[in-house]
Amino acid sequence: MLRFSVRLSVLLWGIALLTTLGYSISRLLVFKQIFLEHAGIPISQPQVAEAYGGANETRPQLIPKIIHQVFHNWKDPGNETLPSDWDHVRKTCTDANPDWEYKLWSEKSSRDFIERHYPWFLRTYDRYRFPVQRVDAVRYFILMHYGGIYLDLDNGCKTDLTPLLYYPMWITDPGRGALSNNVLASSPHHPYWIRLTQSLIPYNYDWFFPYVTISYASGQWFVTAIWQEYHSLLPPVDQNPAIEHRQYRLMMDDRDGADPSIYFTQERGGTWVNWDNRMFLWIGDHLFLFLLLVVGGISSTVWGCLRLRRKYAGGGKQAYTRLNSTI
The missing domain is CATH 3.90.550 (Spore Coat Polysaccharide Biosynthesis Protein SpsA; Chain A)
Structure with a gap:
């Protein structure tokens, strides 16, 4: 039961993350015309x-x-x-x-x-x-x-x-x-x-x-x-x-x-x-570095989620083992 709850939590967090990411990308796509030939x-x-x-x-x-x-x-x-x-x-x-x-x-x-x-x-x-x-x-x-x-x-x-x-x-x-x-x-x-x-x-x-x-x-x-x-x-x-x-x-x-x-x-x-004008100007002047930071941030987030999943899954397995040993 505990293992199921952990898996369900990870699944829900994954769905929420993908939904947020998808919505953000869809909103960002509306800006595409500023980069195209007019x-x-x-x-x-x-x-x-x-x-x-x-x-x-x-x-x-x-x-x-x-x-x-x-x-x-x-x-x-x-x-x-x-x-x-x-x-x-x-x-x-x-x-x-x-x-x-x-x-x-x-x-x-x-x-x-x-x-x-x-x-x-x-x-x-x-x-x-x-x-x-x-x-x-x-x-x-x-x-x-x-x-x-x-x-x-x-x-x-x-x-x-x-x-x-x-x-x-x-x-x-x-x-x-x-x-x-x-x-x-x-x-x-x-x-x-x-x-x-x-x-x-x-x-x-x-x-x-x-x-x-x-x-x-x-x-x-x-x-x-x-x-x-x-x-x-x-x-x-x-x-x-x-x-x-x-x-x-x-x-x-x-x-x-x-x-x-x-x-x-x-x-x-x-x-x-x-305040954000300077931020966007900095991004424009350091686009490659900004993309590296974005990729690094996403990778760190995914790695952290996987670590949490293994931690909680391992904790659930240990609890299940202890429960069986007392029966």
Whole structure:
């Protein structure tokens, strides 16, 4: 009887371990799209500049001349005064695009906008675990509602952005890893943003790690996942040679040898860095060592379970022998 109990305990522990491992792997697989080649049409900034016809441009302008930026002051709520360095970066865009409408969305105006136009999302918006998730989410609703170009406050403008307005929508691609949500552009009511905003609630999952939660519930991993989903619903290119439904990835690769950035600058960032950012950066820089540690940890766990099984099985055998010797 004792031997049966030991075997049952080991079996249950094994089932629990395999179930946990299987669930963890299934959840991790949702991140696979950040490592794959992204869908859509890659276009470099020099290609955009070359395609622009200036005063002789014959293509229809699809994106309105609006620049959106979001400033939520987490350190001093209610203070809507931009830090001086961000204000300087902002002015590079307003000075280079004087005939554009400019909208700076504060914490209050962002929430009022969601409450007025998308009240079905307000509960999720208010309950986000991290403030930056509200900044992420509101930019998507703003682009869907108004259209225009969205810029993070640490992105400046080098020149007139008009050549970027002749595409139905585009998203920025840093050339490695996930797509980016720091610079985005769209015509109003584009179906990609409709699908994305409707996916915010289903994707609002707490992954424990702040960086992973932010990235996959509302940030760049989320944007990448919906981008891939959106394009997977379109007809294959070989069945639909007219590829106008495939959207553009504006390349913003800052590595040596990549095409230069003609339209945007990148200033200071890191406003939402959490403790686990450093951990993931360390893993990225020491991937081989990390894999060795994972394999070693799994091996140690399996070895420990086997040791416990032999120990308890041996104890049960000794108890059974003692019981027989007393009869």
